Amino acid sequence: MASTYGDVQHLLPGNYKRLIANWLEEDCPSLDYGGFVVGESEGEARLLGKSKGIIAGAPFVDEVFSQLGCTIEWHIKEGEALSLNPVQHCATVRGPIRKILLGERVALNILARCSGIASKSASMLAALRAQGWQGTLAGTRKTTPGFRVVEKYGILIGGADPHRHDLSHMTMLKDNHVWACANNRAAADGGVADPKDFVSIAAAIPRAVQAAKAAGGFATKVEVECRSVEEANAAIGAGADIIMLDNFTAEGVREAAKQLKQEWAGKNRSFLIEVSGGLTEENAAAYTCPDVDILSTSSIHQGTSIVDFSLKVSLR
Numbered sequence: 001m002a003s004t005y006g007d008v009q010h011l012l013p014g015n016y017k018r019l020i021a022n023w024l025e026e027d028c029p030s031l032d033y034g035g036f037v038v039g040e041s042e043g044e045a046r047l048l049g050k051s052k053g054i055i056a057g058a059p060f061v062d063e064v065f066s067q068l069g070c071t072i073e074w075h076i077k078e079g080e081a082l083s084l085n086p087v088q089h090c091a092t093v094r095g096p097i098r099k100i101l102l103g104e105r106v107a108l109n110i111l112a113r114c115s116g117i118a119s120k121s122a123s124m125l126a127a128l129r130a131q132g133w134q135g136t137l138a139g140t141r142k143t144t145p146g147f148r149v150v151e152k153y154g155i156l157i158g159g160a161d162p163h164r165h166d167l168s169h170m171t172m173l174k175d176n177h178v179w180a181c182a183n184n185r186a187a188a189d190g191g192v193a194d195p196k197d198f199v200s201i202a203a204a205i206p207r208a209v210q211a212a213k214a215a216g217g218f219a220t221k222v223e224v225e226c227r228s229v230e231e232a233n234a235a236i237g238a239g240a241d242i243i244m245l246d247n248f249t250a251e252g253v254r255e256a257a258k259q260l261k262q263e264w265a266g267k268n269r270s271f272l273i274e275v276s277g278g279l280t281e282e283n284a285a286a287y288t289c290p291d292v293d294i295l296s297t298s299s300i301h302q303g304t305s306i307v308d309f310s311l312k313v314s315l316r
Contacts, residue, residue, distance in 0.1 A: 008156045009059040020063045035098040045313040047091040049082040053307035056157035057114030064107040070095030104311045114154040115307035121158025121300040124281040133288035138163040142298040151301045171212040174225045181208040202234040209238035247277035250286035257291035
């Protein structure tokens with residue numbers, strides 16, 4: 001899916017090529033016995049789409065075969081839906097058959113997973129748009145170690161927002177950060193904070209936000225996870241850029257978001273409201289309202305189904 005300013009693949013960092021080299025090495029760290037049987041004959045293989053979904057992950061597949069000295073010609077654009085009858089010829093790979101087979105499983109694994117994430121992201125976003133909500137659907141940082149760039153890329157192809165990419169991309173103060181800050185303050189005063197004491201937690205939020213802003217400077221946004229309207233007000237008052245209402249009920253979200261937007265209207269405080277915690281395609285619409293700016297969920301990239309592909313070789 002191309003953005004207004006260019007193809008999403010132009011966002012990819014150069015290090016993704018190193019990742020692919022590592023994945024190829026992981027799959028064949030020593031001798032390629034099957035490749036020995038095949039030899040060096042030239043040929044081609046058809047990449048076939050075998051289940052519903054949209055295709056995503058082309059730059060990674062391109063790089064897999066490029067590193068093996070093969071070429072690939074795509075017959076379907078990234079971000080398009082597969083039109084099965086009963087299968088779709090998505091691309092043609094050309095080069096030494098041994099090298100095509102050497103990259104086959106790595107390429108298919110990447111493509112299947114990335115396409116599955118893109119398909120789920122697009123489906124959930126379409127369901128929310130059908131309800132009239134025009135906010136941002138975002139993923140989370142609950143990604144697979146070593147595979148994050150592919151999963152975030154799939155989210156983008158599906159039309160959703162990847163959210164922060166790592167701990168250095170925006171500051172998110174979750175309950176553990178704020179609780180630790182409250183406990184440190186209590187210890188300095190000679191006591192211990194009660195984790196059930198919302199007043200203590202809310203009182204610690206301004207200190208945590210100020211520390212985060214001092215460290216990150218003007219260029220780094222600060223988001224605060226809040227369990228109550230009281231905590232949200234403390235975060236907004238301290239200058240937080242994004243308020244995350246975490247694990248609220250659907251009704252509680254709508255009430256809290258409306259109250260916060262009304263309470264801070266005209267008070268020179270600009271902030272976004274994000275909702276997170278247990279959101280799925282089945283229940284997310286219940287949490288939407290004009291006062292909610294962002295819905296974030298790991299359900300669009302964690303544990304999603306794959307889109308099925310296969311590679312079929314033919315000698316030239």
